[in-house]
Amino acid sequence: MEIQFVSLDDDVARFILDGASPAFANAVRRAMISEVPTLAIDDVRIYDNTSALFDEMLAHRLGLIPIITDLDTYSRKEACACGGAGCPGCSVTYTLSVEGPKTVQSSDLIPQDPKAVPVNDNIPIVKLTKGQKLVLEARAELNTGKEHAKWQPTNVCGYKNYPVITISEACDACGNCIEECPRDILAVKGKKIEVVEGKISDCSMCRLCERACLATGIGDVPAITVTAVPDRYIFAVESDGSLPVKEILRRALQHIKRQSDELEKQTREISGDDKR
Ligand code: SF4
Ligand code: SF4
Ligand SMILES: [Zn+2]
16 A cells, blocks of 8 residues: 655645555545644633624534644643543643734634634634723633544545546547546547646546537447556645644544554454464
8 A cells, every 4th residue: 555645735735546446445534634632722711702693603603713833742632631620731721812803813812822813813713893892711622533523634525436537549639538538638639649747646537528529429339448457546635724634634644544553463463363
């Protein structure tokens, strides 16, 4: 199995997973979405709220603000030495005190840990008119997307099969498929058509090119066919900014490995192999 990055920065990555079963590719996708922990606000104490929004609505909005997460500093509440009561090892507290007229933004949240700030400064929370006030204390903790979507580290996380486009000798370079392709994958070269260099991974496998070819009256079999490599996938992942994409992938793979090690251990125990 191999992973090859086509593009990579902290926020967005595109990579090819080669030599994996569909089940494994899907397990990687699911682990990135729901098994990698991030910080999100989960507990809010509102001391004063004369804004137009209910307390519950404000708490919901605060929970959805992505927070830069250092997974080496924080641990899950259940695994923390405080026993889940909440301490600087498993939670971050924020204070907010704003009086209108002003739009309250994520930058108005003052964190106890200066590293655990919201990903963006200008996420609007509520608009206050003159004399309206909002005073609160919030606590963020680590959890995963399996518990609630606010802990998902990804905005986008999906994959598709790697496409293969085959053009047969029956092609007369009429160009119908080129006009029909919505992603400009095809071009004429001499008396044949071919895939534009570097564009194959952009193919959505919509097969409109096959339909356009059949519409020329070529017969029952189009001169162009689109199929997929069975064990090769193109992944597109976008982080919400709480963690770099590479870290999300690394943690997701570690989770899968831990689970498979545990499964192996348990099956050994059941079959009695560990006693041999
Ligand atoms: S399958 Fe769709 S995107 Fe791919 S080459 Fe054909 S028309 Fe273009
Ligand atoms: S529509 Fe068919 S015959 Fe025409 S260029 Fe495309 S593949 Fe060739
Ligand atoms: Zn703790």
